[in-house]
Amino acid sequence: MSAPLIPVPLNAEDFAPFGEVIEIGGAPDKLINQGMCGRHHDLARLDFSDGRAGISLFDAKSRSLPCQVEMMERHPKGSQAFIPISGTPFLVLVAEDAGGTPINPRAFVTRPGQSINLHRNVWHGVLWPLDAPGQYAVIDRIGDGPNLEEHWFDQPLSVGQLD
Secondary structure: OOOOEOOEEOOHHHHOOOEEEEOOOOOOOEEEOOOOEEEOOOOOOOOEOOOEEEEEEEEEOOEOOOEEEEEEEEOOOEOEEEEEOOOOOEEEEEEEEEOOEEEEEEEEEOOOOOEEEEOOOOEEOOOEEEOOOEEEEEEEEEOOOOOOEEEEEEEEEEEOOOO
16 A cells, blocks of 8 residues: 555646635735725636536535545536635545546645636546535536536555644
8 A cells, every 4th residue: 555645735737737726815806896805816727628607515524634536526517616614624635637537646735715726638537525514605617418427445545643
């Protein structure tokens, strides 16, 4: 069995091959609502091959680290954004693709104020709030046809404690 994958704090640079980190990073792009609201504009690229964008709410049970991950999934027809409502940090597992198989997995842990947008067709783990239940607004593709591929590992991926 290989060494456990050690999660690192989520940051935009390391996460860029897989999607965008959605967070406020400086002054707003412009002030709106009579100067009482700062707009941080266009922080993630929603990408759908067909269908439309929809907003759903997810209630996820808490999990903890270390853990074993048995599967990863991807959505070939649309990106998927996760925006925590409860502020609960969550584990973000992503991987590169090699002929329909996830390889070179990476593990990140969000901090308060961070959300993510997974690019279309990126392998990722399931929603994994850490140490407390989490509620999330999810923006993803709504449309006809299958938009879920799963890969089950022969040997579960071991994920250790946050580095």
